[in-house]
Amino acid sequence: MASERHRGEMDSELVELRLLHLADSALPIGGLAHSFGLESLVAAELLSVRELPEFLRGFLEEAGLLEAVFCREGHRLGNGMKLEEFARDWLALNERLSAMKPARESRAGSGSLGRNFLSALSGLGDFAVVGEALRISKASHELIHYSLAFGLGSGALSFDEDRAVLAFLHSCAASQVSACQRLLPLGQNAATRILWELKPAIVEAMRRSGECTVDDASCFMPLLDWGAMEHPSLATRLFIS
Numbered sequence: 511m512a513s514e515r516h517r518g519e520m521d522s523e524l525v526e527l528r529l530l531h532l533a534d535s536a537l538p539i540g541g542l543a544h545s546f547g548l549e550s551l552v553a554a555e556l557l558s559v560r561e562l563p564e565f566l567r568g569f570l571e572e573a574g575l576l577e578a579v580f581c582r583e584g585h586r587l588g589n590g591m592k593l594e595e596f597a598r599d600w601l602a603l604n605e606r607l608s609a610m611k612p613a614r615e616s617r618a619g620s621g622s623l624g625r626n627f628l629s630a631l632s633g634l635g636d637f638a639v640v641g642e643a644l645r646i647s648k649a650s651h652e653l654i655h656y657s658l659a660f661g662l663g664s665g666a667l668s669f670d671e672d673r674a675v676l677a678f679l680h681s682c683a684a685s686q687v688s689a690c691q692r693l694l695p696l697g698q699n700a701a702t703r704i705l706w707e708l709k710p711a712i713v714e715a716m717r718r719s720g721e722c723t724v725d726d727a728s729c730f731m732p733l734l735d736w737g738a739m740e741h742p743s744l745a746t747r748l749f750i751s
């Protein structure tokens with residue numbers, strides 16, 4: 511009995527480590543190459559270090575909530591969806607999220623991260639639903655959005671849904687803070703404090719997403735959308751988006 515309990519605890523710890531691995535910014539999917547409009551806002555002097563904590567809380571309340579809802583939908587597809595029903599729902603969700611991203615640069619950035627995430631995951635094991643998602647999206651030329659890809663992979667690996675959404679949101683927030691460290695006079699200690707103080711907002715976005723459906727989800731961040739649309743016209747750029 512004791513050995514079975516120990517094995518169960520070890521399995522739980524292994525699952526936790528794998529989730530942390532997939533949410534780590536060091537995962538080679540290209541996350542460091544995207545600012546999703548932040549670079550334009552800094553260049554236009556519309557975002558400073560002083561305004562950053564409030565801006566990131568707003569980001570989590572709007573864009574974070576939207577992505578968390580789709581992350582949950584991806585998780586449910588990956589955890590028990592019959593493959594014969596999968597193609598229709600997978601394509602419909604990605605098409606819907608594309609339609610909710612008015613900036614081409616944000617759509618493309620999300621699609622690049624999502625495709626790279628599933629490709630990296632497919633190299634770590636034989637996950638039928640992951641391979642099917644890659645095949646279907648390639649055949650249809652449809653984008654694979656990062657939130658849906660992360661949710662799908664988490665479902666395929668049987669991660670707890672809430673914990674997967676938390677890890678995804680934390681990864682997104684950390685990525686935004688990291689981008690700001692390269693764009694603003696934001697030191698390591700200040701960046702660490704900002705991310706630490708964002709954790710209640712991350713938890714709140716996760717909880718709210720559990721009460722939403724894709725029909726309820728929306729995002730209103732016109733300034734960030736403008737920043738993404740303006741990005742290609744910047745004279746110099748550190749980021750792809």
